[in-house]
Amino acid sequence: MKIAAIDVGTNSTRLMVAQISPSGKVQPELRDLKTTRLGQGIQGGLLIQAAIDRTLAVIAEFALRAERAGAQKIVVAATSAVRDADNREEFANRVHSATGLDLAILSGSMEARLSFQGVTNALGDIGNALVIDIGGGSTEFIWQSAGETRFVSTNVGAVRATESGCGNDKIREIIDDTLRAVQLDDPGEVIGVGGTITTLAAMAQLMRHYLPEKIHGFRLTLDKVDELYRLLNNMTIEERKRLPGLQPQRADIIPYGTCILSTILHGLARDSLLVSEADILEGLIWEAAFNAD
Secondary structure, X not given: OEEEEEEEOOOEEEEEEEEEOOOOOEEEEEEEEEEOOOOOOHHHOXXXXXXXXXXXXXHHHHHHXXXXXXXXXXXXXXXXXXXXXXXXXXXXXXXXXXXXXXXXEOOHHHHHHHHHHHHXXXXXXXXXXXXXXXXXXXXXXXXXXXXXXXXXXXXXOHXXXXXXXXXXXXXXXXXXXXXXXXXXXXXXXXXXXXHHHHHHHHHHOOOOOOOHHHHOOOEEEHHHHHHHHHHHHOOOHHHHOOOOOOOHHHOOOHXXXXXXXXXXXXXXXXXXXXXXXXXHHHHHHHHHHHOOO
């Protein structure tokens, strides 16, 4: 079965078309990403019309490409920016009008669960690992506690932090309760997903061209995260745009995303994390294949 998923994030809109293998593995055939910055002005409580218009255009384009690629089912899901917006229903209605598709507005816990599903689909049984997903509007934490999986979504992400100007102390304040809960359960491996983390993995490897196979499974150290954070903070946006591994469209928000990751690793006293290329897109496709209504 071939399924497509469109992830409507705070910073970017992404497409994946994948086959589901007989064993239940998600096997990507087509990927694309466009920076739509739907969360522009996220602190104001409303999705602004310019951001809505450019995001809708990309969703419609991706839906058409998925159909042409032979997708038998297309799912569209939105995360932090849309769920926090007062005009989310208007946005959902416009998605349906433009594409005929129903937009799923994910709760924070559902977003976290689907990210976890994407990671486990790619890596297999990850045991008592902690999965961290730094997005544009929120950061999700997923780990095992007393034999059950906990899903926590916190309202800090690379776009949200950039627009509000919150630094290390404010970020730590927002995530501190979650970090304490994680520490009590003392998980094993830390696995990171999301655009901030995969970008930092690409920057650490000085990638001129993004290679998913070199991102997936890469070990990103805290020393390298802090080194990149210092470098980014001492550069203008235009200087950052020329750095290997950094998409120019992410140059304004990457320092804050890096600060979030650094704060998490310092708070947990961890010196590295394992990077996963697989994330919520794989989770959405797996969910569509095996938990359809």
